[in-house]
Amino acid sequence: MTKTFWIPAIITKIIELEPGEIRAIELTLPSVVDVPNEGVWPLIDDMRPGTAFLAEPFGAVSGKLVKRLYTRSNISLKDPLTLQTIINNTHDNADTSLWWQDKDINIGDTVRVRIDYDEQGGVFGIYEHSSRDYEKSLLLEQVEWWTGKKFLGLAFSTGITPLLAHLRYMACCEFGRHPDTHFLLIVSVRNPRQLMFHEELLELEKKFPNNFSYHPVLTREWPDDWSYTRGRIILSRE
DSSP: OOEEEEEEEEEEEEEEETTTHHHEEEEOOOSSSEEEEEEEEEEEEOTTTTTTEEEEETTTTOOOOOOEEEEEETTTSTTTTTEEEEEEOOSSSSSSHHHHHHHHHTTOEEEEEEEEETTTTTEEEEOBBBBOOTTOOTTTTTGGTTTTTTEEEEEEEGGHHHHHHHHHHHHHHHGGGGGTTEEEEEEEEEEEEGGTTTTHHHHHHHHHHEEEEEEEEESSSSOOOSSEEEOOOOOOOO
8 A cells, every 4th residue: 555745855956047938956855754653764766767756836827836747857876865857937828837937936945745655665755657567668777678779869848858867877877888779869949048958968978979969959049150950850751
């Protein structure tokens, strides 16, 4: 039987990617959970790369706390109990997105995050929104089945979030130390300010030139010396 709990996570980092529109947020969870009348239990972070956690931010329009899923962009292997996600405010009828972009949100503020207690396992874990169906899920950890394979990631704006987690996991595992493993990431955004973790991706490409290729695309605004693709990506079935 699984019991559900909500605990406060502290905002420990705010990264302004494009002011007023795109922010990366890091939430840090405690290492133990104090359950009244039951004692103190450790909190385990075994989320898989690119899956989502459930948080309860404030809705700037609805005027109440709202449960929202956020895809994780970092990995538990390297940053246990720290949940990084990228949040935008570029769509109509935004509610919680407005709150996340508010200038009054500060490091040290808290946001409740869901955790689950598994009585059979006797541990707390971060809620992970993804089926553990081994035939359908992208399980990068499963006996490193991804080594020796080739991947194409196509990201539009904050759609890069889960792909960052996948790449960070592969890099942490030295891309399986396998020369045939390769990941091509194509990122399309409107202007240079919206290139998320651009320098990190360039460095990753330099570190693993045989395993990772990064190709950013700017669709509306670019510097004169921009050496990558300019304009919209047109997909064709031909």
